[in-house]
Amino acid sequence: MKKNFKETSKTGALAWLLQRISAIFIFAVLIYHFFVYHCISQGKAPEWADVVAKMKSPWFNLLQFLFLLAALYHGLNGVWMVVEDYIHSRFWRIFIFSIIVLVGTSLLFVGTLTLFKVANINPGV
Amino acid sequence: MDEQTNVKVKILRYNPEKDKKPFWQPYEVKIEPDATILDILNEIRWKLDGTLAFRRSCRSAICGSCAMKVNGRNILACETPMHRFKGRGLKIEPLPGFRIIKDLVVDLDSFFEKMNRVRPYLLLDKPIPDKEFIQSPEEFEEIREVCICILCGACTSSCPSVWSNEEYLGPAALLKAYRFIFDSRDDAADERIDIVNDKNGIWRCHTIFNCMEACPKHIKITEYLSRLKVKAVENSI
Ligand code: FES
Numbered sequence: 213m214k215k216n217f218k219e220t221s222k223t224g225a226l227a228w229l230l231q232r233i234s235a236i237f238i239f240a241v242l243i244y245h246f247f248v249y250h251c252i253s254q255g256k257a258p259e260w261a262d263v264v265a266k267m268k269s270p271w272f273n274l275l276q277f278l279f280l281l282a283a284l285y286h287g288l289n290g291v292w293m294v295v296e297d298y299i300h301s302r303f304w305r306i307f308i309f310s311i312i313v314l315v316g317t318s319l320l321f322v323g324t325l326t327l328f329k330v331a332n333i334n335p336g337v
Numbered sequence: 338m339d340e341q342t343n344v345k346v347k348i349l350r351y352n353p354e355k356d357k358k359p360f361w362q363p364y365e366v367k368i369e370p371d372a373t374i375l376d377i378l379n380e381i382r383w384k385l386d387g388t389l390a391f392r393r394s395c396r397s398a399i400c401g402s403c404a405m406k407v408n409g410r411n412i413l414a415c416e417t418p419m420h421r422f423k424g425r426g427l428k429i430e431p432l433p434g435f436r437i438i439k440d441l442v443v444d445l446d447s448f449f450e451k452m453n454r455v456r457p458y459l460l461l462d463k464p465i466p467d468k469e470f471i472q473s474p475e476e477f478e479e480i481r482e483v484c485i486c487i488l489c490g491a492c493t494s495s496c497p498s499v500w501s502n503e504e505y506l507g508p509a510a511l512l513k514a515y516r517f518i519f520d521s522r523d524d525a526a527d528e529r530i531d532i533v534n535d536k537n538g539i540w541r542c543h544t545i546f547n548c549m550e551a552c553p554k555h556i557k558i559t560e561y562l563s564r565l566k567v568k569a570v571e572n573s574i
Contacts, residue, residue: 223534223535223536223538223540223569223573224534224535224536224538224539224540225534225540225569225570225573226573227540228540228566228570229570293543296536296541297498297501297502297541297543298501300502
């Protein structure tokens with residue numbers, strides 16, 4: 213009996229798989245992120261202008277956006293796991309779930325906004 | 338006979354008919370230095386205090402009835418020599434996470450009820466053969482280690498996920514599910530995976546490894562449960 217993932221989202225299989233995939237993705241991108249921002253300017257410390265110049269690339273920004281998405285999902289799903297383990301009252305579950313969704317969407321909004329804003333800055337300034 | 342030594346033992350006593358809550362009772366036992374925890378408990382019951390309740394049967398680590406917590410670890414009383422806890426006094430308490438019936442005897446009904454939920458017996462679509470089911474050594478190797486579980490409850494009782502959620506199947510029942518899902522003779526793998534692939538099933542396991550440390554048979558429980566997770570995901574896509 214195969215289940216499709218719509219059903220599976222109720223069981224926890226999908227959440228478990230996504231948590232693993234996002235973990236690997238975050239780990240890989242984090243290393244790339246450190247490499248780009250801390251090693252790229254060969255010897256000298258990277259400056260604000262170097263960072264802004266890098267963030268002009270749409271592909272780089274897309275990666276940054278996916279990184280943001282994965283980190284938020286991974287972290288908040290982790291918090292939700294803890295809630296499912298230790299909180300059994302329906303009221304508190306719904307309450308905390310709402311907070312998690314609120315925090316997730318606000319941080320996603322602020323993060324995306326930052327990506328756009330930085331990308332539109334003139335690196336010479 | 339070895340010279341006897343004095344051992345200081347504290348036992349968590351509780352008789353729900355008399356006591357409001359469990360309390361520590363100290364004993365001093367004269368016994369051979371190579372005695373097991375079960376020897377000490379017997380000595381107390383036979384000579385010092387006949388009211389002490391505990392379970393034991395085979396006294397050879399086979400029946401699984403003497404699991405208890407000693408100095409913070411779940412062990413089998415009959416196979417654990419007291420010198421394993423050398424230099425310290427002994428603190429003996431019932432398995433955590435279960436209701437205490439009396440002293441070291443806990444209520445294991447929920448444990449066996451969860452075991453039954455995964456249907457712990459061969460389920461077949463094919464007709465039963467005349468002689469025996471043929472299973473290759475390689476096929477048996479898949480489940481060999483898991484088959485030696487003696488249902489003592491030490492793993493399930495050591496699991497924080499079980500402590501926080503009494504609906505969670507727990508490592509012993511999940512391991513039993515593994516034992517049949519990966520048994521080449523069984524035909525009900527899908528049905529069993531559906532049972533364990535549940536919010537209160539395999540996904541409450543967070544690879545804490547307590548079960549593996551507690552298992553007196555040294556079964557790599559966490560590893561098998563991880564394989565079960567992969568199997569559950571494979572079945573879902
Ligand atoms: S008495 Fe049977 S396992 Fe200890």
